[in-house]
Amino acid sequence: MKLLDPIVAWRDDISQIRRDIHAHPELAFEEFRTADVVAAKLEEWGIEIHRGLGGTGVVGIIRGDRPGERAVGLRADMDALPMQEANTFAHASKHAGKMHACGHDGHTAMLLAAARYLAQHRDFAGTVYVIFQPAEEGGGGAKRMIDDGLFTRFPMEAVFGMHNWPGMAPGQFGVTAGPIMASSNEFSIVVKGKGTHAGMPNLGIDPVMAAVQLAQSLQTIITRNRNPLDAAVLSITQIHAGSADNVVPNHAELRGTVRTFTLEVLDLIERRMEEISRHTCAAMDCEVEFTFQRNYPPTINHPEEAAFCADVMRDIVGDDKVNDHVQPTMGAEDFAFMLQELPGCYVWIGNGVGDHRAAGHGLGPCMLHNGSYDFNDDLLALGGTYWVQLALKRLAKP
Ligand SMILES: [Zn+2]
Numbered sequence: 243m244k245l246l247d248p249i250v251a252w253r254d255d256i257s258q259i260r261r262d263i264h265a266h267p268e269l270a271f272e273e274f275r276t277a278d279v280v281a282a283k284l285e286e287w288g289i290e291i292h293r294g295l296g297g298t299g300v301v302g303i304i305r306g307d308r309p310g311e312r313a314v315g316l317r318a319d320m321d322a323l324p325m326q327e328a329n330t331f332a333h334a335s336k337h338a339g340k341m342h343a344c345g346h347d348g349h350t351a352m353l354l355a356a357a358r359y360l361a362q363h364r365d366f367a368g369t370v371y372v373i374f375q376p377a378e379e380g381g382g383g384a385k386r387m388i389d390d391g392l393f394t395r396f397p398m399e400a401v402f403g404m405h406n407w408p409g410m411a412p413g414q415f416g417v418t419a420g421p422i423m424a425s426s427n428e429f430s431i432v433v434k435g436k437g438t439h440a441g442m443p444n445l446g447i448d449p450v451m452a453a454v455q456l457a458q459s460l461q462t463i464i465t466r467n468r469n470p471l472d473a474a475v476l477s478i479t480q481i482h483a484g485s486a487d488n489v490v491p492n493h494a495e496l497r498g499t500v501r502t503f504t505l506e507v508l509d510l511i512e513r514r515m516e517e518i519s520r521h522t523c524a525a526m527d528c529e530v531e532f533t534f535q536r537n538y539p540p541t542i543n544h545p546e547e548a549a550f551c552a553d554v555m556r557d558i559v560g561d562d563k564v565n566d567h568v569q570p571t572m573g574a575e576d577f578a579f580m581l582q583e584l585p586g587c588y589v590w591i592g593n594g595v596g597d598h599r600a601a602g603h604g605l606g607p608c609m610l611h612n613g614s615y616d617f618n619d620d621l622l623a624l625g626g627t628y629w630v631q632l633a634l635k636r637l638a639k640p
């Protein structure tokens with residue numbers, strides 16, 4: 243493994259920053275302290291910063307000593323999750339109900355390591371923007387930074403993202419061209435009937451019956467309308483109706499999520515859901531209120547950048563440690579918004595199975611969004627090295 247020596251030497255420093263952020267988790271758009279820590283470190287290392295994009299976002303600007311107009315962006319996320327940490331080791335969360343269970347503390351630390359290195363080794367042409375964004379976990383912080391002018395105020399030719407991946411061995415990377423994470427979308431279908439005495443259903447209109455039929459019929463979109471070669475999930479996760487055994491309620495509500503890898507499939511599913519909802523309810527004499535909320539688009543890696551990232555990885559860890567056809571997941575990621583604007587690529591870095599965790603960790607698996615999760619500090623030097631090599635190679639690329 244070809245790690246950059248200075249970054250390896252900073253291990254304790256960077257790990258301390260990571261653990262400090264882990265101990266002080268902040269939720270979406272509330273990353274005030276975290277942004278202060280990031281900004282203070284960047285300034286300490288002589289890096290020009292801009293704050294306030296997307297609320298708490300921080301952008302660091304590292305210009306090479308040699309003249310060059312080209313620029314590239316590296317992005318990390320800073321937010322934590324609204325959940326209780328099960329770990330009790332020293333750097334466990336000090337804030338009840340908040341936890342860095344997705345490793346964004348590690349993502350921030352890896353990018354800081356790279357920024358420090360680049361600031362001290364400016365023998366390159368062009369500019370590297372280090373982007374620390376708020377609110378990846380559902381808040382669309384990436385979108386907010388873009389809306390605040392991220393790519394117009396700081397023009398760059400490509401942007402790159404990275405996420406730690408539990409289950410994948412440390413020292414390994416995963417990437418694929420095309421979709422790597424799914425679009426995430428939520429829906430609500432309110433079926434409106436007419437309540438009545440349950441012993442005299444003929445006097446009302448039963449919304450429960452319509453809701454049950456609807457729940458079944460909606461799955462036909464996945465089995466009958468969707469091209470079987472296109473991945474898609476439609477999960478109804480909530481059905482609410484009624485309050486008594488002997489009362490037919492006025493209305494029923496179905497809620498759930500839809501995941502797809504392309505916007506075309508998403509368009510199809512949304513259109514068919516609306517049609518089936520409207521017609522099924524009409525057939526049962528009910529009215530319907532259909533709401534479909536698109537949250538994150540699919541994260542789609544640009545093929546050229548995906549191949550480039552795989553090359554950068556292979557140069558660091560060797561051919562056999564890079565899976566460049568990694569299987570995508572139905573999770574979602576707001577880096578998708580950045581990849582809609584610019585060429586770029588989002589990759590996974592193996593976080594291991596959890597045996598890196600300090601004594602006092604929770605008894606659960608070291609999985610993302612699990613109370614027993616912890617980022618693997620062994621990745622700090624590798625992730626930092628990857629960021630540096632990626633930026634330098636991209637800027638030097640003809
Ligand atoms: Zn997450």
Ligand SMILES: [Zn+2]
Nearest residue numbers: 344346378405
């Ligand atoms: Zn995450």
